[in-house]
Amino acid sequence: MTNMQFLQGNEACTLAGIAAGARFFAGYPISPATEIAELSAKLLPRHDGIYIQMEDEIASIAAVIGASLGGMKAFTATSGPGFSLMQENIGFAVMAEVPCVIINVQRFGPSTGIATQPGQGDIMTARWGTHSDHSIVALAPASVQECFDLTVEAFNLAERFRTPVIVLTDATIAHLRETVSIPDTVKTVQRARPSGPVENYRPYAPAANQVPVMPNYGDDYILRVTGLVHDEAGYSSADPEVAGTLVNRLINKIEKYTDELPEPEYAGPDRPETVIISYGISARAALSAARRAKQQGRSMGVIRLRTIWPFPEKFITDICRSAARVLVVEMNKGQLLREVRAAGITEAYGLNRTDTRVIMPEEILEGGVLLE
Amino acid sequence: MNNLKEIDQYLAHKKLPHMWCPGCGNGVILKHLLLGLAVLGIPREKAVLASGIGCSGRAGDYVNFHRFQGTHGRTLAFATGIHLSNPELTVVCLMGDGDCGAIGLNHLLHAARRNINITAIVANNLNYGMTGGQYSPSTPEDSLTSTSRQGKTGAALDLCRLAAEAGANYVARSTVYHVREMHKYILEALNTRGFSMVELLTPCPTYYGRYNKIGDAVQMLEMFKEKAIPLNKFQNMEESEQQNHFWRGVLVRKNNPDFYTRYRQKEAVQ
Numbered sequence A: 001m002t003n004m005q006f007l008q009g010n011e012a013c014t015l016a017g018i019a020a021g022a023r024f025f026a027g028y029p030i031s032p033a034t035e036i037a038e039l040s041a042k043l044l045p046r047h048d049g050i051y052i053q054m055e056d057e058i059a060s061i062a063a064v065i066g067a068s069l070g071g072m073k074a075f076t077a078t079s080g081p082g083f084s085l086m087q088e089n090i091g092f093a094v095m096a097e098v099p100c101v102i103i104n105v106q107r108f109g110p111s112t113g114i115a116t117q118p119g120q121g122d123i124m125t126a127r128w129g130t131h132s133d134h135s136i137v138a139l140a141p142a143s144v145q146e147c148f149d150l151t152v153e154a155f156n157l158a159e160r161f162r163t164p165v166i167v168l169t170d171a172t173i174a175h176l177r178e179t180v181s182i183p184d185t186v187k188t189v190q191r192a193r194p195s196g197p198v199e200n201y202r203p204y205a206p207a208a209n210q211v212p213v214m215p216n217y218g219d220d221y222i223l224r225v226t227g228l229v230h231d232e233a234g235y236s237s238a239d240p241e242v243a244g245t246l247v248n249r250l251i252n253k254i255e256k257y258t259d260e261l262p263e264p265e266y267a268g269p270d271r272p273e274t275v276i277i278s279y280g281i282s283a284r285a286a287l288s289a290a291r292r293a294k295q296q297g298r299s300m301g302v303i304r305l306r307t308i309w310p311f312p313e314k315f316i317t318d319i320c321r322s323a324a325r326v327l328v329v330e331m332n333k334g335q336l337l338r339e340v341r342a343a344g345i346t347e348a349y350g351l352n353r354t355d356t357r358v359i360m361p362e363e364i365l366e367g368g369v370l371l372e
Numbered sequence B: 001m002n003n004l005k006e007i008d009q010y011l012a013h014k015k016l017p018h019m020w021c022p023g024c025g026n027g028v029i030l031k032h033l034l035l036g037l038a039v040l041g042i043p044r045e046k047a048v049l050a051s052g053i054g055c056s057g058r059a060g061d062y063v064n065f066h067r068f069q070g071t072h073g074r075t076l077a078f079a080t081g082i083h084l085s086n087p088e089l090t091v092v093c094l095m096g097d098g099d100c101g102a103i104g105l106n107h108l109l110h111a112a113r114r115n116i117n118i119t120a121i122v123a124n125n126l127n128y129g130m131t132g133g134q135y136s137p138s139t140p141e142d143s144l145t146s147t148s149r150q151g152k153t154g155a156a157l158d159l160c161r162l163a164a165e166a167g168a169n170y171v172a173r174s175t176v177y178h179v180r181e182m183h184k185y186i187l188e189a190l191n192t193r194g195f196s197m198v199e200l201l202t203p204c205p206t207y208y209g210r211y212n213k214i215g216d217a218v219q220m221l222e223m224f225k226e227k228a229i230p231l232n233k234f235q236n237m238e239e240s241e242q243q244n245h246f247w248r249g250v251l252v253r254k255n256n257p258d259f260y261t262r263y264r265q266k267e268a269v270q
């Protein structure tokens, strides 16, 4: 059974979190993400969950990580300035392999920017905002329905991979109202739990899929967690062998399993002359532009990324191989464009807007024509 | 009370000897923290030691029960999540004075304000040990450190008074020299529902002791014996005299309901 609701993106993200099993939210108010905190504060107690407003975003993500280790699915929501503050602890969650979800409602500009206006400027912050080598999962919904679906997916991936997952929405989708179909129950993934003798349990010994199974604090299986390089028993180590193996595993446990992540969607002819690559709010304009291009008899296809990180390189290169033109449409100065070019599509062009206005289908059509 | 047998169950024997310098007070603090758990009969599975980043934070490597070590300064914020998700756990945070009083001070104030049911133990060695003896907020004025060769500018911060003012249920301070008192305070803190804090002055002979020509660990303990005086005596001192002393004693003992209890009560009313 499903029921139809008329929701804002922020509401859909919150309902999705709770549907996916989240019972803990820690946050700090910030536009345009605040409604997620407000709705969590209202709803979580009804599910025996907890909402806590922390003293800043550093503490918010810290509390989320702590709660996840205590056995609750946990999330936070923020926007640019808060997302910057969270970076050190997001890296900790990567290193310590703590499932959690961070919803980053992107707003415009560096620093305080314009709090109420949209942007897609945090693509690289999501990828490289925390220091040193790591892999990260980031999803980008393009509709209110997808705010729901991909937030559920984010929780499932966090549990599956034992890693933080970032949901990148933006100020427009966050406050857009659309009809969403909310199923009575959603498919949820629970983290793999240890079994067998308690004495031999090693909290960071990887299972076959490279992800260690995880108890809670309070279980008989003893959980040793540190952000220092650690051995499989969870004790800190400065051994080069241990360090190298750990960092490789943290990356491989995600990068070797990308077929489990939401695939891009492709809409268009089999061998498009022009390929538009886009995501989030901008992808809606791209899809609309492609529909009009079709009416005009032009050959235009749209790749809409749902997973931004890890970058779905193969999917994109496969479709772009035969294309004459590739246009990356995004509300930043070409952050994903760099990735597309790095994937070998060196002739890709960017269609970018960084003045708070969302990109319109006409601009994309014109951009396509100019290239033709 | 000094029976090492009692703390056996909590120690990761394979990981010993520890990495702390000879004469460092961190081992003594860890021992009494574990003794506290033992005396209260807290089973291994129901205790979490959350430690900071610093010399004292390494304590986590020497225990064989649930252990957490997050990022520098954020221990209390992480621990807030651990506690709220699993309120039956005994969560003990062990932090250095830099960790808790500089980068993490905000979290100390708010953990105390919320009266979160956590015990914080602050190992105050009067400087940053791990990074080589720089001054911290609790370094006494005029002390020599690697970043204050002419003497530290600015008075020492009293973390206990801040925590008390912010709303902690239990706040006490002692030193590694005053072992019995330290033991008692740790027990009282662990027995407190709500936020409890014990600050322990502890020798760092390698840096603070050496820079300030106090001497070895024994002489540092002598200094604590002499300069750490009971709270009521301290309060009757002139301010100028206070600056050359540390107080010890129990600053606050209250029984206000903790955050989790109040939060759940509110919901029941809804």
Ligand SMILES: Cc1ncc(C[n+]2csc(CCOP(=O)(O)OP(=O)(O)O)c2C)c(N)n1
Binding pocket: B052, B053, B054, B055, B056, B057, B072, B095, B096, B097, B098, B099, B100, B123, B125, B127, B128, B129, B130, B131, B136
């Ligand atoms: C964000 C961040 N800044 C700085 C450091 C470097 N650092 C590690 S330990 C430490 C201070 C340790 O002093 P204290 O907390 O008093 O503990 P002690 O080593 O004296 O026990 C610092 C500054 C760090 N790890 N992380």
Ligand code: SF4
Binding pocket: B019, B020, B021, B023, B024, B025, B026, B055, B056, B125, B129, B130, B203, B204, B205, B206, B207
């Ligand atoms: S540097 Fe100081 S605090 Fe650190 S282990 Fe040595 S004596 Fe202890």
